[in-house]
Amino acid sequence: MKTILKIAWRNIWRNKRRTLITIASIMFALFFAIVMRGFQVGSYAKMKENAIKSYSGYIQIQKKGYWNDKNINNIFEFDQQKILDLESDSRVNIIIPRIESFALASSGDVTKGVAVMGISPEKENKMTKIKSYLQQGDFINADDRSVLVAEELAKFLKININDTLVLFSSGYHGATAAGLFHVKGILKLPIPEMNRRTVYLSIAEAQNFFSTGDQFTALAFDMDNLDDVNNVEQELRLSIDQDKYEVMGWEVMNKELLQMIESDNAGGLIMIAILYMVIAFGILGTVLMMTNERIREFSMMISIGMQKKKLIMVVILELIFLTILGVIAGVIISLPLMIYFFYHPIRFTGEMVEAMKDFNFEPIMPMSLDVQIFIYQAIVIMIISLIAMYYPILKILKLNIVKGLKS
Template sequence: MAAVRIPFLKLAWRNLWRNKRRTILTLGAMTFYSWMLLWFLWFWDGAHDGMMDNYVRILTGHVQIHARGFSDDMSVMKRIREPGPIVAAIESTEKVAAYSLRVKTYALAAAHGDSAGAFVLAFDPRRERGVSYMHRLLREGRCLEARNRGEVVLGYVLAENLGLALGDQIALMVQAADGSMGADKFTVVGLADPGISAMNNSLIMMNLADAQELLAYGDAVNEIVVMAEDSYDVARVHGALEEQVDPERYEVLTWAEAAPEMKEMIELDWASFLLIMAIFTAVALLGIMNTVVMSVFERVREFGIMMALGLRPGQLARLVVTETMLMAFVAMAIGFSLAVVTTWLSTEYGFDMEPFGAQESMADWGMANTLFFAKFSLKFFVVAFASVLGMSFLATLYPALRTAAMRPVEAIKFQ
């Protein structure tokens, strides 16, 4: 005797087409759910990537190398005296897209008798282009040029606070590495809008050589920023660099270590997303369960006949589950296609929060950009796939068990 192979799929498929309206409505709910879920996942992921990218591009880079302890207090004393060997190590590391040598320090800026605390960021403009958006943040005037000396670009709010315009002089006072006070005057050649409140009112950008002179650094720098080719390569580049530099003297940090608040913020955002998706799933689940329960109770007599023919309880349950799962697959085919289209649209054109008047509050949280782009990824496709399947299965579980528990005499009776 050949093995019993009940054509569940055929039966389920035909059963679905018996009640087209119900199937279409249930499919509608499932499709809507699949679409929203996948699109939102891709969008959320993309938005976070965008936030992170912005943050990284402006503030932290993917990987940072400092003298040990610099990230704790930004002391001018903690510097990389000989950047040469580290640069050589970086250049020999795979998946590195770009790097830049920097000097960072706090300073007191003064002009027209007013003064303000400032944050000095010095770099070689030619190298910096590879790692950060600094050159794109210009609002007025021009960018720094490597061949000119004594120039600065200011955050525009800082300039406003100090009453400075293009061409004006600004005095900077810093603590130098030799313990003295370094002071010099610079010419304002540009105003920048980094879009982050804390930077708008404090950023001063200058050429690396100027800062090295101001701080009495010689050839030293205090930060080397490295960009990986892709955000997924960060861990690899970080690991490779950590192996190559002396851990006693240097620290190698990823962006997440350098900016834990951004990481926390993204995690929190995922948490609230999860909560909302859980509610979403519950609503979808209840709706679908309802229609499945209805379709099962409508067919009590039919299930009775099948039991009389000798179908086992488990096989009946399987038939009910197969029907719902079949719908789930059709719904995913449609819903995920829609998600691909909408995600493609939102990767192409982005979703701008600016019309919602969000730029200021987001700048407060360190988000310079109000334009978000979705991002395709296999990972979240798998997550959505598993969620839809899991939700459908849960929705069908109760009716399927009810079907299996049906006693034949209740389902069908001799009269």
């Protein structure tokens, strides 16, 4: 076997030009496949991160039925000691209380329906990093009567910091909710839809505005490890009264996003498949060339006593060596580019920004460094090469030595 390996290795370097062309074709094909897939997976991961970290959290506890009927009357009171006990779980970073409802926001003669979110500023910032989105003004405090307004909404309402925002809504059990609020800061949120319609208050002020007392619409859980979510979710269901409360995982709360990602991923896989077809024809063409121009060589080797199965083994090893070299080269040239775009994602400008916002996407294209991207693409290239090996094997098995020597 050692001798066959040596022969195969030497054979691929007998014609350096052909070898380098083959390696280059595999290298560039793998490079494009890895980079294309890296951008796709990176974009999907960013969408999920935005949805989880900027809004839903990994898990939420809500009053039963709230998700399907987001009414201010569907609120609940949750024991503070129970919250502290849940936060003591090492898998849970923090539990964030929220009040969410809708209101009419008015400034001058401009009015718009908005989402009002009552938050615990310090806790909310630990999960969503909301303070980092502050474009103008200052962040709110727990006892603040001021509001934070999303950037696009502020532009629509033509308001700025230190202006007054009027909010009208229906409070708990039909109570009238109305108030004048000082605009303390302007936020640029990563989710375009939220950036067009969100107003933030401190949770104490939101509870006062909607007359809810010490009740919430949701408790959002922040966690470090996505793999722990299902276990924590199941444990929560067992520890609470399921007739009163409902535990929602991030996948359920972001079902539409996941469906969109799945649909887009299918389109991306079709593009990758087309690229693989081009790669397959390129590798097959190289194998055809390598095989047909060596018919006389194969005939001579068989005529001097080399068994066909050993010759087949040599040819297979040659193609394996070429594929491995091409795969290694493809990974090496793609890695620096992927690392660069991982730390410096593509940020769209001009009309592309508005087009992406219309689809509720953040106008950014990040890169993923998930090792599975490299492994999957390398495996596919290896499989294509293995399929291409069928031709030289068949050619050697059917080889007519006399005709081959005359060729």
